[in-house]
Amino acid sequence: MATVAFHRVGKVYRDGTRALADFDLEVADGEFMVFVGPSGCGKTTALRMVAGLEDISEGEIKLGGVVVNGLHPRKRDIAMVFQNYALYPHMTVYKNIAFALRVRKTPEAEIRERVETTAKILGLTPELQRKPAQLSGGQRQRVAMGRAIVRNPQAFLMDEPLSNLDAKLRVQMRAEIARIQREVEATTIYVTHDQIEAMTMGDRVAVLRKGALQQCDAPQVLYEHPVNLFVASFIGSPAMNLVQARIEQDGDKLICVIGSQRLKLPGTLLTRLPAIRAYVGQTVALGVRPEHLQDAALAGHRGEGASVLRGRVVTTELLGSEVLAHVEVDAAPVATQEVLEVAGDTDRALAEDLRSDASERRTTFVCRFSTETAVRAGDEALVSVTTDKLQFFDLETETAVRG
């Protein structure tokens, strides 16, 4: 196994489209790196450049310290799992898995041994003599994995390998791929547009947008400290609630004005984010995760008046373990290009709603209430806000307020 390093890598297609710009990243030996982003963000292009399936227009890619820019895919010693698996339909599972070894003229006895070991790891032993057309989607996916791990290559590249599976199988395979990756300790780059996959599988996650790397961090860091509005709205499901808020001075305290309502900012927050003081008198984007919004009517959340927001419940979604309450508050939402883009990527109607909300200066907060909540659609509700978890973004630069 080896490291994979991108050094100022760029890609411009022949028609002039730029797919990737100035991409700098190092994947450590044995690390599980996930590239995530909306469609067209350049994640697949970056992966295919590592494989040698796309020319590298600018910069360098190094595999195990060696520049591979001009190298044919077959000489890079990497394995790739494709979205449609790309199994050889005319070969049995055994031959599919053995193919790369055969090409490299591995002795037949060794091939047999390695294929059988691989099949055992993947639970494919009974399927070895069948052809891909006779397999289920999950089994095909496993054969594709098998073709990769049997080789013991420098790195695994996976291009949305789970997107052709149904939801249940996807969750199962997600865990399985993560397990196999740990078992074989393979340096892995995994491309997906599904941020849940990214968060659950990656040691680190690189978020891309329009060919530019936005942030690369451990999943928890991305979730808790997104560097800009794009990452904030892209990572997390349901997404982070974003609303326009004014920072004001109130004696020696800072308060945050959301529409006609006021939230007191606690001392812990000011210690964590002293830079917020520079925004007094200005409007910023306030971000709050759904789990930091609780039903104030329930015991334990009846905090001081200043950390409560009042709103009208639009709908509730009962998820069994929790209730997602959509609460409308009279304040302008954050509808910057980045946020609209993320919303539009999941659901075009969502972006439209956001636009109309913006014109009417109201924001719908998604709150994770406990199932004990009594709120129903149409109710007026009090929402208690965990104020020391609030995040702020500069509306102009769209970057997070830090330090």
Place this chain on the structure above:
Amino acid sequence: MNGRIVGRVISYIVLVLIGLAGIAPFLYLLVLSFKSRLDVLTVPPDRHFDWSTIQENYRTVIHDDHYVTFVVNSLVVTGVATLIALGLGVPAAYAFSRLRFRGADTWASTILSFRFMPPIAVAIPIYLMIRSLGLVDSRIGLILPYVAFSLPLVIWIMIGFFDEIPREIDESAMVDGLTRPLVLLRVLLPLARPGMLVAATFGVIFVWNEFLVGLYIVNSADKETIPIAASSLLTVESPIDWNIAATVGVLTVIPILIFSMVVQRYIVRGITAGAVR
């Protein structure tokens, strides 16, 4: 339930009738080839068959008229021309399907347009070229133009088949360690086999039946292919021996019929199914 059965019976009857209409001319030809020179003129033919007449007709054609020579000529010319066309056309089609090069689409449609040209339009220029190469009256002189006629068709059919095969299969094979030519040879050819059989069939049928170019290029009897031989049998030797003409017809159709039956299941699979997936 009953309605469905009735519908099915009707549709089978219709299908059988269509089938009979299709095969009737050939059956009539077969019957005529079993008749003597005089009986042929009876319409409709009676149901009296004489084994010695049948033997006589087929012996005349196969033995006296050197029919076997013509069959061999046709087989060699058709077989070699088709193999060369496949050998050149398949890699070309692969390149058109997979590689992005300047003017790829323009070239592909230009190549197809060559096929729209009827042989009669180019028969004389082709003859002149073959003559200046000194290949008149030789098998290779026949094979070269036939390759030229088959090639565009092979390329076009194969582009379609290669386009059906996901590109990721090529990419996967390259990552697995193959060069492009080896990808074609070891991975794609087995997958494209139905396509190659379709292309070969169209090529074989065209070359087998081609008459005009062959007529220009071949002028000695021992080089003639079946269509040319058939025409000369009738016109030169004995004016209108319809029973012999029918026998020649039957014998001409039989090889192509056998070939079609052999490749038929691949062709049907090739045309209907999307090859892979």
